[in-house]
Amino acid sequence: MTNILVAQMNQLTKLSEEEALAIEESFPIRSFDKGHFLLQQGQVAKDSYFVIKGCVRKYSTNSDGEDRTTDFFTEGHSVANFNSLSNQKPSNHSFVCSEKTTVAVLNTEKEKALYKRFPRFEAICRVEFEKMMGEKVDDFEKFVGKTPEEKYLYVLKERPDLINRVPQYQLASYLGVKPETLSRIRKRIIQQ
């Protein structure tokens, strides 16, 4: 089976065999059980991840010990805390596998070494990173400006798999409401 990162890079540029092999060796594929932490709040990140199969939940715990879910990452998504990775700051949130999850592990040091060995990758990845961050910021701004009901409709339309895939209290937290309110929103939408 072709490594998915190699496949993605191959869409951007024709890779030599040496380049493809180096990518595969640099960024290993790993599987983690449900409940495994890819990053814990307070830790400094050294890896980011590309989800091949599974679901990762992003959440933060406030000073009252309350959890707030802020994102879910599924197949094809990148999971990274760039502020922690780039500025070596303790992470203000956790990434936890909410089901058995297979990822490619992108270690910062190995990434740097790869750019040193194949300088042309740096330009390609810079452009892709800018595209990805641009989309991410736009999506996020669109989401946070909505009411809880609009957010639920957005999830129904854009990410319907989440509805049955994640526990309802986590979905409610992601929408910024209590589970009871999510039930009411659901009923209202079904009745319409």
Next chain:
Amino acid sequence: MTNILVAQMNQLTKLSEEEALAIEESFPIRSFDKGHFLLQQGQVAKDSYFVIKGCVRKYSTNSDGEDRTTDFFTEGHSVANFNSLSNQKPSNHSFVCSEKTTVAVLNTEKEKALYKRFPRFEAICRVEFEKMMGEKVDDFEKFVGKTPEEKYLYVLKERPDLINRVPQYQLASYLGVKPETLSRIRKRIIQQ
């Protein structure tokens, strides 16, 4: 006077005279009057900006014709819509000068040409971009999770200049409340 972008790059790496000159020539300094649009909603961006002096407001207009202010950029901030720049999509917001504003203009094509001429800049700018985006995303997430009163206290603490610098209805919009509510929040805080 030293060009501010040259000064910033010089902090990251020792620039040759040729490199410094190329940066100055690539990214001209320009001044715009209050009310000038750096980017209009619906346009595809081709430039980004670094604010040397002044204030730029980010806002979007919804289908009911209502404006919502989502950010203010002042001295030292970068003003860019990365989704529009990188993915060539129409911008979902506008950038307007809310006072007379001096910026360095960073054109995407000129940036590419500069990287081609000085490949070492690409790696430096990639790392800086990741750091900046990391901070930006973290700040934004911190801000949106707050109540309007907490947001106001955040602005008071982190960006006190905004309080007197921008019209109150725009500040209210930025906090997600009506101007009357902002007045009430102010009074409550003064009384405490």
